[in-house]
Amino acid sequence: MQRISVVGTTGSGKTTLARQIQQRLNIPHVELDYLHWEPNWTEVADDIFQQRVSQALSGDSWVVDGNYSKVREIIWRKADTIVWLDYAFVLTMSRLLKRTFWRVVTQQPVCNGNRETWKTTFSRDSILLWGLNTYHKRRKEYPILFSQPEYAHLQVVHLRSPQATQDWLFSL
Numbered sequence: 001m002q003r004i005s006v007v008g009t010t011g012s013g014k015t016t017l018a019r020q021i022q023q024r025l026n027i028p029h030v031e032l033d034y035l036h037w038e039p040n041w042t043e044v045a046d047d048i049f050q051q052r053v054s055q056a057l058s059g060d061s062w063v064v065d066g067n068y069s070k071v072r073e074i075i076w077r078k079a080d081t082i083v084w085l086d087y088a089f090v091l092t093m094s095r096l097l098k099r100t101f102w103r104v105v106t107q108q109p110v111c112n113g114n115r116e117t118w119k120t121t122f123s124r125d126s127i128l129l130w131g132l133n134t135y136h137k138r139r140k141e142y143p144i145l146f147s148q149p150e151y152a153h154l155q156v157v158h159l160r161s162p163q164a165t166q167d168w169l170f171s172l
Helices: 014-025 032-036 046-056 069-078 089-106 127-146 162-171
Strands: 003-008 029-031 062-065 081-085 155-159
Touching: 003 014, 003 069, 003 127, 014 029, 014 062, 014 081, 014 162, 029 032, 032 046, 046 062, 046 069, 081 127, 089 127, 155 162
Parallel strands: 003 062, 003 081, 029 062, 081 155
Antiparallel strands: none
C-alpha cells in the first residue's frame, strides 16, 4: 500500500482517516477539496482540476481523499488500494451534522479560506443536503465500480464501522 484512495460518503471521515494513514505510513496526503475549490467556493474548471490531481499524484506514494468522479479515473488508475468507509446512515449523518454546525459556529476554514455558513447550511447548496442525496447512491455505486475490469488491480478495504477502521489502521 503506497498509493491509497480513501472514499466514502460525505461526513464519513475520509480526510481524518487519510491524515492518520499519512502519519502511520509517512506518505504525502492529498485532499481533493483543496484542488477543487478556490476561494469563495468557486469550482475550478474540470481540466485544471484534472491537471492538479495528476500533478499531486505524480509521486511514488500518497494517500488521497475524496469522491470526485471527475478525477476518479486518474486516481484509481494510479492507486493500488481503495479504502471505502461504508458506515451506517445514522452515524454518517450525525457526524456530518455535528461537523457542519461546529464549522459554522467556530468559522473554522474548510479549504482555501472557505467557510461554512448558516446561509449555505440551509440552502440548496447545503453539505447536509448533499450528504442526504448522495449517501445511498454511493453505497450502490462503489461495489459496481470496484467490479469493473479496469479496477481489478485495486485492493479494496471495505470498512463498515469506526472500530473496524481503527483496527485496520493499527494493523498498518
